[in-house]
Amino acid sequence: MKIREVMCKTALSPSRLPGLTYSLNPYKGCQHNCAYCYVPNVLKISRKLWGSFVDIKINIPLVLSKELKKKKPGVVGISTVTDPYQPVENKYKLTRYCLEQLLKHDFPVSIQTKSSLVLRDLDVLSRFSDAEVILSIATLNDDERQLLEPDSSSIEKRLYALKECAKAKIKTGVFFGPIYPTISIDDIPKMIDTFIESGVSKIWIDSLNLKPGIWENVKQTISDNKEMYTVFLKNVFEDKEYYKSLSEEILKIGKERNIKIIDAF
Numbered sequence: 001m002k003i004r005e006v007m008c009k010t011a012l013s014p015s016r017l018p019g020l021t022y023s024l025n026p027y028k029g030c031q032h033n034c035a036y037c038y039v040p041n042v043l044k045i046s047r048k049l050w051g052s053f054v055d056i057k058i059n060i061p062l063v064l065s066k067e068l069k070k071k072k073p074g075v076v077g078i079s080t081v082t083d084p085y086q087p088v089e090n091k092y093k094l095t096r097y098c099l100e101q102l103l104k105h106d107f108p109v110s111i112q113t114k115s116s117l118v119l120r121d122l123d124v125l126s127r128f129s130d131a132e133v134i135l136s137i138a139t140l141n142d143d144e145r146q147l148l149e150p151d152s153s154s155i156e157k158r159l160y161a162l163k164e165c166a167k168a169k170i171k172t173g174v175f176f177g178p179i180y181p182t183i184s185i186d187d188i189p190k191m192i193d194t195f196i197e198s199g200v201s202k203i204w205i206d207s208l209n210l211k212p213g214i215w216e217n218v219k220q221t222i223s224d225n226k227e228m229y230t231v232f233l234k235n236v237f238e239d240k241e242y243y244k245s246l247s248e249e250i251l252k253i254g255k256e257r258n259i260k261i262i263d264a265f
Contacts, residue, residue: 001031001052003088008057011064011098012071020110021074023081024064026094028055031086032114032152035221036178039081041211054088061097068105075108075130085115087151099124112136112175114149116157122168132171134204135162139180140191147222148180159198166199174198176250177206177264181235181242182228185249192253202260205250207243208236 012022030039033051040050078084084095099121102109108130111118118125118133125131135158139145142155153161165172174195183191195203208218215236222228235242247263254261 001054004053004055005058006055007059008063010067011060012067012076015077015080017077017080019075020077020080022071022076023079024060024076024098025079025082026057026060026084026092026098027079027082027086027088028057029053030082031088032083032149034114034149034152035218036148036208036214038209038211038214040213042081047213047217054086056088056092057094058092060094061101064098065101065104068101068107071107073105073107075110076102078109078111080112083113083115083152084111085113085117089115089117096121096124103127106130108132110134114152114158116153116161119161119164122164122170125165125170126168130171132173133162133165134173134175135159136175136177137195138176138178139183140187140194141180141182144180144182144228147225147228148218159194162195162198162200172198172200173202173204174200175204175206177204178208179205179243179246181208181232183246185245188246188249189253192250192257192259196257196259200259202262203250203254204262204264205247206264207247210236 012024015021015023031054037050040047078095089095103124106129109128110132112134114136137155137158140155145155162172222232251261251263
């Protein structure tokens with residue numbers, strides 16, 4: 001992994017994502033190395049290079065502090081094209097320093113991560129008037145998670161992080177996506193109940209987005225697991241109703257459990 005310290009010119013960028021006014025990305029690149037990541041497509045970075053480097057925007061807290069004096073208040077999404085709590089955050093603490101700047105102006109924040117490291121910053125997050133922590137959880141099978149998201153926090157740690165954030169009175173949610181094609185309709189009630197028991201107030205759902213290069217990367221990653229590979233082939237390419245059926249079941253269970261489901265399919 002090549003770690004580079006770089007300087008940035010801007011901190012906040014306009015966001016087109018629903019519910020977000022700005023995006024804030026303290027890092028470029030990600031150590032979690034998720035096989036299905038579509039960020040290389042967004043940033044037009046070679047998929048072969050993705051996962052091999054992280055650029056550390058070492059001056060971003062200072063740049064952000066200056067921008068916040070001029071920006072109109074709005075929801076800041078942390079982060080949109082990288083994970084703000086990937087392992088390098090342990091050392092550099094850029095996400096924490098940025099949160100401290102945002103707190104001074106009490107900008108609403110929405111964090112999305114696959115890391116339990118977010119718990120380190122509960123002392124800061126609990127002081128915001130409006131803060132939200134979303135944990136991405138695409139499966140409850142941690143063996144499969146280790147294949148496709150090898151350097152991210154375990155599912156157990158993510159669920160624990162949700163519970164602790166909820167205890168701290170911070171709004172929490174789950175990004176249930178991309179839903180692993182190994183998940184069956186019969187798995188859905190237990191999964192939704194698990195998320196609810198972790199204290200979430202809403203659940204986003206999404207399918208596996210096969211932008212150019214993604215399937216080839218996933219295929220290479222799971223090729224040694226014949227059972228998993230066969231199921232992926234069937235539910236991604238052969239069964240055209242697979243994700244539609246799952247979506248309908250999730251929406252039905254969500255209504256029964258009185259939990260808000262946001263369908264990003």
